Amino acid sequence: MAAPVKKVPIHLQSSQNRLLIKNGKIVNATGMQDGDVFVEDGIIKQIGTNLIIPGGTRVIDARGRYLLPGGIDPHVHFSFEFMGQTSADDFYQGTKAAISGGTTMIIDFAIPKKKESLLEQYDKYRLMADDKVCCDYALHCGITWWSDKVKQEMEILCKERGVNSFKAFMAYKDDLMIRDDELYKMFETCRQLGAVAMVHAENGDIIVENSKKLLSKGVKGPEGHEQSRPEEVEAEATNRACVIAKQVNCPLYVVHVMSKEAGDVISKYREQGWPVYGEALAAGLGTDGRPCCSSNYGLAAAHIMSPPLRSDPATKERLMDLLASDGLQVTGSDNCTFSSKQKAVGQNDFSKIPNGVNGVEDRMSVVWEKGVQSGKITPPRFVEITSTNAAKIFNLYPSKGAIGLGSDADIVIWNPNKTRVISAKTHHQATDINIFEGMECHGVPEYVIVSGRVCVDDGELKVVQGHGRFNPTPLYPPTVYDSLATEAEKANYAPLPDLITETADQVSQLHVNGSNGDAAPISPSPITVFSDQTNTPTGKGARQEGQRNLQGSSFSISSEVGDTSKRSGIRVHNPPGGRSSGGFW
Numbered sequence: 001m002a003a004p005v006k007k008v009p010i011h012l013q014s015s016q017n018r019l020l021i022k023n024g025k026i027v028n029a030t031g032m033q034d035g036d037v038f039v040e041d042g043i044i045k046q047i048g049t050n051l052i053i054p055g056g057t058r059v060i061d062a063r064g065r066y067l068l069p070g071g072i073d074p075h076v077h078f079s080f081e082f083m084g085q086t087s088a089d090d091f092y093q094g095t096k097a098a099i100s101g102g103t104t105m106i107i108d109f110a111i112p113k114k115k116e117s118l119l120e121q122y123d124k125y126r127l128m129a130d131d132k133v134c135c136d137y138a139l140h141c142g143i144t145w146w147s148d149k150v151k152q153e154m155e156i157l158c159k160e161r162g163v164n165s166f167k168a169f170m171a172y173k174d175d176l177m178i179r180d181d182e183l184y185k186m187f188e189t190c191r192q193l194g195a196v197a198m199v200h201a202e203n204g205d206i207i208v209e210n211s212k213k214l215l216s217k218g219v220k221g222p223e224g225h226e227q228s229r230p231e232e233v234e235a236e237a238t239n240r241a242c243v244i245a246k247q248v249n250c251p252l253y254v255v256h257v258m259s260k261e262a263g264d265v266i267s268k269y270r271e272q273g274w275p276v277y278g279e280a281l282a283a284g285l286g287t288d289g290r291p292c293c294s295s296n297y298g299l300a301a302a303h304i305m306s307p308p309l310r311s312d313p314a315t316k317e318r319l320m321d322l323l324a325s326d327g328l329q330v331t332g333s334d335n336c337t338f339s340s341k342q343k344a345v346g347q348n349d350f351s352k353i354p355n356g357v358n359g360v361e362d363r364m365s366v367v368w369e370k371g372v373q374s375g376k377i378t379p380p381r382f383v384e385i386t387s388t389n390a391a392k393i394f395n396l397y398p399s400k401g402a403i404g405l406g407s408d409a410d411i412v413i414w415n416p417n418k419t420r421v422i423s424a425k426t427h428h429q430a431t432d433i434n435i436f437e438g439m440e441c442h443g444v445p446e447y448v449i450v451s452g453r454v455c456v457d458d459g460e461l462k463v464v465q466g467h468g469r470f471n472p473t474p475l476y477p478p479t480v481y482d483s484l485a486t487e488a489e490k491a492n493y494a495p496l497p498d499l500i501t502e503t504a505d506q507v508s509q510l511h512v513n514g515s516n517g518d519a520a521p522i523s524p525s526p527i528t529v530f531s532d533q534t535n536t537p538t539g540k541g542a543r544q545e546g547q548r549n550l551q552g553s554s555f556s557i558s559s560e561v562g563d564t565s566k567r568s569g570i571r572v573h574n575p576p577g578g579r580s581s582g583g584f585w
């Protein structure tokens, strides 16, 4: 006989989709405030004190902790076919590792080989990622050759597939590299579309010649990697990319800034008022290139990436100083992991070592340790460089990158008083070596909430495959284009609404819709509140909730399954005026 079903009174049932985080210090890029945060259906619905909360809501006490917007890592490569290998972290393992470290959104790159279709590569990445991602994601596309077809496909990607950013490679000659005239045309096209041009800045011709010379002299080990591409080879290309972008009036995002000289170039253009953005990496901030000269090949090869980790140990301090002074704006990981076995293919020729390091899991800890713990930056600046700036540049703000009313409930409860030691023995990545091995970091993500779901729960990882969704990135990010766009172009995009983090009383006022000012009842439907009162549910800049495309949203649960709540489809962030989300993502 079946056991009798125990009935739980309705008021005692804990709702999976409601969460109250109490007593934390809420940190946004704009500042900090003490308060409680109420989350329902994956969205932040109330912020303040003395909130009116429905029964059955799960409560987490965050006293003594910071509440941070979930980290956004704008630079990862999962399952990337590169230098004859496929990077080891796939979209499941990579996003799982990301979440365990406090990152709740990643942006990967769909990079076609020369002559291949961008659209086909995009489709391939969507297929690889959609069912596997444990957190939300978006895609940049790579431009590795130029033709009318590439230009047309860029337009389709922007207008119909939710891609607003393209990366060009000035290195990896005969593989991904494009020439200056192609770069010029690509930047021009980005400018015409209102997209973000991104660049890997290194002089690929010089690298090839230097490598040949070093190999012929018998320098074959990993130490030859940096020798073939010294600082000025990165700085020259960074300057050249800025010059080319300027010719066509195009804003520019320089990925993986790895040297002092390249950082200085970006700062110089910014001082002139030019919209150039620079991304530092966890690797560049947390370690350096000295292990590349180790007699332990495995350790040396694990540190090989491009541009290289610099052997000057002062580089990491300088990069953090630049982040502190706004010479650089964003931190990513460029997570592109290869196992020791995969790295072994370059044993007799450094130019064949697959380039890439880990970082998606440890980026938040490394930046906190080197930035906040060292006293160089404040918690709000930490939030800005790990989350908010990426959200703004790729036009995801304020759904992402903020703890505000109507924002996605991507929240990290961060204990600054706990420490952890990074190790390959405990990390969640698909590699056997961690470049930050042994580093002690203050700041531990005790809870990581991904779109309302508690995926790190008091330190326990409970991710769900397929919980994440593809986030289209709309064109004309205001942060990037405001200083350049014409008035006619500005009509194409919605100005960013300001973040609102009012008290409960103020929130209630915003939702009573002309009633007597009593506290508003908790609404089961998403609350959409932005300070720009011209935003209506159908107007420019409105979040288009409920327009999630359900197709292709299969869902599976990992061994760490916590619940079976299902999220599916895509997210649409502040689509530009007139553009329908239309289900074509």
Ligand SMILES: NC(=O)NCCC(=O)O
Binding pocket: 077, 200, 256, 304, 305, 306, 307, 334, 336, 355, 356, 357
């Ligand atoms: N950076 C690196 O070494 N590997 C990933 C590919 C790239 O971003 O250039």
Ligand SMILES: [Zn+2]
Binding pocket: 200, 255, 256, 306, 307
């Ligand atoms: Zn690159």
Ligand SMILES: [Zn+2]
Binding pocket: 075, 076, 077, 334, 336
């Ligand atoms: Zn990369």
